[in-house]
Every structure is written in structure tokens, then in C-alpha cells.
Amino acid sequence: MRTQRHRLSMTLQQLSAASGVSVGYLSQVERGKATPTLGTLTQIAQALKVETDYFVRTPRAVDSLTRGDVRPKFAVAGSSIEYEQIGAERTGHEMTSYVMNVPPGYASEVVTHVGEEIIYILEGEISQMVGEREYLMGVGDSLHYLGTTPHCWSNKTDVPARILWVGRMQYDKSDEIGQVEVEDTSVAREMLPLRG
Numbered sequence: 278m279r280t281q282r283h284r285l286s287m288t289l290q291q292l293s294a295a296s297g298v299s300v301g302y303l304s305q306v307e308r309g310k311a312t313p314t315l316g317t318l319t320q321i322a323q324a325l326k327v328e329t330d331y332f333v334r335t336p337r338a339v340d341s342l343t344r345g346d347v348r349p350k351f352a353v354a355g356s357s358i359e360y361e362q363i364g365a366e367r368t369g370h371e372m373t374s375y376v377m378n379v380p381p382g383y384a385s386e387v388v389t390h391v392g393e394e395i396i397y398i399l400e401g402e403i404s405q406m407v408g409e410r411e412y413l414m415g416v417g418d419s420l421h422y423l424g425t426t427p428h429c430w431s432n433k434t435d436v437p438a439r440i441l442w443v444g445r446m447q448y449d450k451s452d453e454i455g456q457v458e459v460e461d462t463s464v465a466r467e468m469l470p471l472r473g
Contacts, residue, residue: 278332279307280373281325284351295324348376357383364443374443379403384431390424394444401438405430 282292289307293300297320298313305311306321313321322329343349349362357380364374376399387406396405397419405412405420407428412420422428424444432438 278303278321278325281327281331282307285325287325292321292324296320363441372443372445374441377440377442379432379438379440381432381435381437385429387427387429388424389427392424392445393422394424394428394442395419395421396430397441397443399439399441401432401436402434403430403438403440404433 282289287295289300289303292298292303296303298317302311302313302317303321306313318332319329322331343363351360351362352358359378361376361378363376364372379401396403396414398414398416400416403414405414405428407420407422408426412418414420
């Protein structure tokens with residue numbers, strides 16, 4: 278549910294208004310603290326523009342297959358990055374992955390979060406900052422790091438770049454970095470891959 282909400286750049290408040298379900302209850306559902314009835318789940322699904330079975334169907338291998346020429350693509354409002362979804366976002370899956378198409382001159386904000394990320398450069402060059410260290414990365418280079426270290430990245434060149442991003446993100450409270458608010462919209466909206 279959280280993944281689809283972020284894909285649509287919706288806050289919990291916006292989802293609550295669209296679904297008629299309280300913010301507090303939606304937050305509990307996203308954190309696995311509450312299980313909605315089928316009726317409530319249908320309200321949430323309609324607000325998130327998916328079918329109810331998006332949340333309840335059992336994943337099959339065929340559901341995880343993406344073809345290069347018909348891969349789902351999307352963008353986040355206000356961003357020039359185009360994402361190609363290559364991972365299957367199903368119940369029980371903890372990792373997600375994207376191919377990111379990065380235009381020349383793009384620079385992300387600095388971000389920290391619970392989880393970890395791996396990036397692999399498919400085309401072009403990327404400058405990746407992790408903590409105080411800058412990594413200049415070209416085709417075939419990869420980097421694996423914890424999200425709890427402040428990080429950001431940019432394409433300082435005049436040609437597009439493509440990145441394979443794989444990660445495990447965690448948005449709710451964690452002992453790893455103290456208290457991470459469940460719905461700090463200034464962060465949650467930006468928590469898509471490396472989008473700081």
C-alpha cells in the first residue's frame with residue numbers, strides 16, 4: 278500500500294480523503310499493525326487506482342516477469358527522472374528495483390533513511406556522495422551502502438545516464454536510527470530510489 282501511495286505521490290492525508298479511511302488507521306495498515314476488512318481494502322485500492330487483488334493475490338513467478346519493451350514506466354511529480362519498474366512489488370517481498378533514466382545536469386537532495394541500496398551504472402556517469410566521500414562511477418561500476426549514511430547523487434555530464442537501482446527501504450520507526458516519522462511528507466514523497 279505504501280509503495281503504491283508513494284508512486285502516486287500521495288500523503289496519508291490525501292489517501293484518507295480519497296478513501297474515507299482515517300489517517301491513523303491507514304498508518305497502522307502500512308506498518309502492519311492492522312489488517313483491513315475487504316470492504317476497507319477496496320476503498321483504499323480504489324483511492325490508489327488499483328484493483329483490490331493487487332493487495333491480496335498470491336505472487337506467481339509469471340507476475341514477476343517484466344519484458345524490456347513493455348516495462349512499466351513512471352515519473353514522480355516535479356522530477357525529471359524516468360523510472361522503469363523491474364521488480365515485483367508483492368506481499369512478502371522486501372526488495373524493490375528500478376532502472377532510472379537520469380538527464381544531464383540532474384542533482385538529487387541529500388537524504389537519509391532506514392534500509393540499504395545498491396546502484397549499478399548501465400550507461401553514462403554518475404557522481405555518488407555517501408557521507409563525506411564522492412564516488413565517480415562509470416559503466417559497470419556498482420556501489421552498495423546503508424541508507425542511514427547521508428547520500429546524494431548527480432549526473433554532472435551533458436549526456437543521459439541509466440542506473441540499475443536495487444534496495445530495501447523502511448519507512449516506519451526503527452531502532453537503527455532512532456525515530457523516523459511514519460508520515461513526514463517532506464521525506465516520504467522523496468523516498469523513491471536515490472531521490473533523496
